[in-house]
Amino acid sequence: MSRALLSLGSNLGDRLAFLQSAVDAVRPAVVAVSSVYETKAWGVEDQPDFLNAVVLVDDPARDHWDWLRTGQAAEQAAERVREVRWGPRTLDVDIVTVDGVRSDDPQLLLPHPGTPERASVLIPWLEIEPAAVLPGHGPVADLLAARPASDRDSVRLTSFVLA
Ligand SMILES: Nc1ncnc2c1ncn2[C@@H]1O[C@H](COP(=O)(O)OP(=O)(O)OP(=O)(O)O)[C@@H](O)[C@H]1O
Ligand SMILES: Nc1nc2c(c(=O)[nH]1)N=C(CO)CN2
Structure with missing residues (x-):
């Protein structure tokens, strides 16, 4: 079992089409897809708004490295150019959690360390899993409640709908 x-x-080009291409890349494993949210950029704030969504996938045959490779292949197919950290991109696929796996390998940190601070992940995650728990951090609803109102806003x- 590998549920991720x-x-x-x-935030570059046809943003919705790029998100859809990532869903298509994991299609047979999809359990749930969130709505699409438009979000102010965090990190480097002087860049276009992002479209963000989350997708829950399950495939007993895949481990966490397989999910990373699949995400990176989708990014490459979107002709993503890696330039500035936290800068604009056609497609970013982050592995937020895989089962209860904890990893401190820099190639695949699990859970993804940015998650507790990112309303752009917490809000869509709660939409599809209202009782979600981030391993090592607690209920996702509590993490979101701890964010300043400006983050949530x-x-x-x-x-937009992802098929
Ligand atoms: N949980 C993870 N999901 C995706 N990539 C990860 C994860 N943990 C580590 N990485 C590594 O991070 C690198 C990709 O970084 P990337 O350029 O996408 O960072 P970023 O999206 O700008 O920042 P952030 O990771 O904070 O969202 C890859 O080399 C990948 O191996
Ligand atoms: N709102 C928002 N801001 C970001 C995002 C993102 O997905 N959403 N991704 C980034 C690069 O990792 C940098 N900043």
Whole structure:
């Protein structure tokens, strides 16, 4: 069993199409896909708004490294150019959690260390798993409640739909 939560982000080009391409890359394993949210950029703030979503996947045949490779292949297919840390990108696929796996390998940190601070991940995650728990950090609802209101307000539900 390997159940993973992937976070998807795009702020360059046809953002919705790039998010859809990531969902397509994991299609047979998809358990749930969140709505699409438009979010103010964190990290490097002077860049276009992102579209963000999360997808829950399950495939007993895959381990956490397989999910990383799949995400990176989707990023490459989106012709992502790696330039600035936290800078603009056609597609970002982060592996948020894989079962209860903890990893401090820099190639695959699990859970993804940015998660507790990112309303752009916590809000869509709660939408599809209201009782979600981030291993080592506690209930996702509590993590979101701990964020300043400005963070929560920087995430807006859109009417875009991922198929
Ligand atoms: N949980 C993870 N999910 C995806 N990539 C990870 C994870 N942990 C470590 N990495 C590594 O991070 C690198 C990718 O970094 P990337 O350029 O996407 O960072 P970023 O998206 O700018 O920042 P952040 O990781 O804080 O969202 C890859 O080399 C990958 O191996
Ligand atoms: N709102 C938002 N901001 C970001 C995002 C993202 O997905 N959403 N990804 C980044 C690069 O990792 C940098 N900043």
